[in-house]
Amino acid sequence: MFGFKELDAVELNGLLQNESDKCILVDVRTPAEAGRGGIAGARNVPLHLLPIVGQEFSKDLPVVLYCHSGARSAQGCSFLAARGFGNVYNLRGGILGWAQSGQPMAPIEPMAVGV
Numbered sequence: 001m002f003g004f005k006e007l008d009a010v011e012l013n014g015l016l017q018n019e020s021d022k023c024i025l026v027d028v029r030t031p032a033e034a035g036r037g038g039i040a041g042a043r044n045v046p047l048h049l050l051p052i053v054g055q056e057f058s059k060d061l062p063v064v065l066y067c068h069s070g071a072r073s074a075q076g077c078s079f080l081a082a083r084g085f086g087n088v089y090n091l092r093g094g095i096l097g098w099a100q101s102g103q104p105m106a107p108i109e110p111m112a113v114g115v
Contacts, residue, residue: 003081004088009101023062031110040106066091
């Protein structure tokens, strides 16, 4: 189908509670969006930089992407899946779905310029 799976906020929270050190959590929103808060432990990699920074991700770990509503992160998931990442997840509903489900928000460090 798309080469990636979707999970909802409750499923992601469970994954992070049990496996936070065994997955890569990526916020593909812009630095300004990420600066408004996100999911604890996420790394901000704006979608347009994913082709460069994504090469650093381990293909042995699950990679979970999220954005504002789930559309941009789905594009990122498709991109990674097409490049051999076999365990890629999109957060259904994005950070909106996360917040609406009552999950905790946390400060996210925006990606440094030029990194």
